[in-house]
Amino acid sequence: MKRFKAVIQYDGTNFVGYQIQPNGRTVQEEIEKALLRMHKGDVVKIVGSGRTDTGVHAKGQVIHFDSPLAIPPAKYRKALQTFTPYDISIVSVEEVDADFHARFGTIGKEYRYFVQRSEFFDPFARHFTLHFPYKLDISRMREAADVLTGEHDFTSFCAAGSGREDKVRTIYAIEITEEEDTLVFSFKGNGFLYNMVRILVGTLLDVGNDRLTVAQVKANLEARDRTQGAKTAPPQGLYLWEVYYK
Amino acid sequence: MKRFKAVIQYDGTNFVGYQIQPNGRTVQEEIEKALLRMHKGDVVKIVGSGRTDTGVHAKGQVIHFDSPLAIPPAKYRKALQTFTPYDISIVSVEEVDADFHARFGTIGKEYRYFVQRSEFFDPFARHFTLHFPYKLDISRMREAADVLTGEHDFTSFCAAGSGREDKVRTIYAIEITEEEDTLVFSFKGNGFLYNMVRILVGTLLDVGNDRLTVAQVKANLEARDRTQGAKTAPPQGLYLWEVYYK
Known part of the structure; x- marks a missing residue:
């Protein structure tokens, strides 16, 4: 075998x-x-x-x-x-090797989330990006991303009812890059809770669209309370991009 | 009105x-x-x-x-x-104007066809390109494209049984460009017969893959006989790109 x-x-x-x-x-x-x-x-x-x-x-x-x-x-x-x-x-x-394990051997993962900012909806991209034709303040979003980066208890940023497991995770880096009319979010971390990336994206979009301040994001993070969290961004923009092993 | x-x-x-x-x-x-x-x-x-x-x-x-x-x-x-x-x-x-007519007013159209040449199949592109990981001699395909450009009777390059209408059409230009691992065919002409672009793409791929010579393409064109034609390329790579009016 x-x-x-x-x-x-x-x-x-x-x-x-x-x-x-x-x-x-x-x-x-x-x-x-x-x-x-x-x-x-x-x-x-x-x-x-x-x-x-x-x-x-x-x-x-x-x-x-x-x-x-x-x-x-x-x-x-x-x-x-x-x-x-x-x-x-x-x-x-x-x-x-026989001791390689796809789940327990992971030391980190990267997820990416794609947002299409074109004014008009693109029917060819509908299953692969989130269409978001509204105003976004990218530099403010990057400030909020800095607040979220690092080791934190992410209880406020995971799906309610996702169990009693330890909610402390480390995000190594959040990068937000613009490629033509597409905004690409990259999240690298040692692990992610259920729906965490989609809630982080929802939060960052709310910040960019003036629905949430960077201070509120910091307060939400410290509250450790999912009910403080932002909307969950829809699934079609999300990609499990890479899994890291030792 | x-x-x-x-x-x-x-x-x-x-x-x-x-x-x-x-x-x-x-x-x-x-x-x-x-x-x-x-x-x-x-x-x-x-x-x-x-x-x-x-x-x-x-x-x-x-x-x-x-x-x-x-x-x-x-x-x-x-x-x-x-x-x-x-x-x-x-x-x-x-x-x-009230005399504009989307069908009868056209003076030409452009179709494009996308072929993905990557070795591995890309699940994200499967509805939007033809995956063709085989060898292609692009310069030979361009020679064949030159033979097909111009005013011709395209009987050999339309679906069998597509009626007795006049099969003479003018192709203004066929361009084949490479964008990373994607090959893009552009066909501009005054009109196209049923399945004509897909049969032209099938023919050009056969030429590039050494299944057909440029001389055979010329002979097929002159034969005005559909049974001489090449395979019809599948639909998912084809886009009606632009329609021209006066």
């Missing part, structure tokens, strides 16, 4: 998320179905670095699985791609 | 084409439904510059319609957009 690490991309539009659900099509299910076919009916379970929600995309999701197949990794990638539907791409497959 | 010209964009993925069909969702039907709502139940028919097929996109389709509504064109655009689904965008609405 060998352990394999694979990097995958997916268009989240037609999935109810990464993780297998009783109802609805998931990324995990489609890849396990592909592995089942490659293994002639033997079940092969995959472990992902973490979940993504309905409509959220991935450019660099990482999974691992164990397989007895004696085929070289490059051919493994191609074979797995052959059995996988068109909204998932297998970017690479490599053999790794 | 005033006549209006509108420029529209649409993502063709979820349409069975532009023109109303007994079965399936069409662009014409969605816009006429929007106009019906704006006119409180009075039917307003639209006329397009021409049809596009299932899965084919438009960046600059042009339509006209007559409406008694006394609202300024800029507000007309916004109102019509409000009633139109998210895969159609109303780019502009302007009042025109």
